[in-house]
Amino acid sequence: MANVCEICGKGERSGFNVSHSNLKTKRTWKPNIQRVKALVKGDVKRVNVCTRCLRSGKIQRAV
Numbered sequence: 001m002a003n004v005c006e007i008c009g010k011g012e013r014s015g016f017n018v019s020h021s022n023l024k025t026k027r028t029w030k031p032n033i034q035r036v037k038a039l040v041k042g043d044v045k046r047v048n049v050c051t052r053c054l055r056s057g058k059i060q061r062a063v
Contacts, residue, residue, distance in 0.1 A: 003030050005050035007058050037062040 004011040010031045016024040032051040036059075037044055044062040053059055 002048055003033055005033060005053055006047045007049055007053040010050050
């Protein structure tokens with residue numbers, strides 16, 4: 001599954017793990033993406049949405 005929200009575009013972020021001795025290794029942070037049935041322009045579709053968009057009401061879940 002793609003790690004991108006179809007509503008806000010939030011995706012994977014990259015950075016470093018930093019140890020006590022200040023060694024740096026690459027790492028990634030993935031958003032909490034859920035595949036949900038939602039109303040999109042009056043039709044029920046399955047979309048990949050981050051939990052922030054679900055919680056804030058940017059998308060209407062289909063019942």
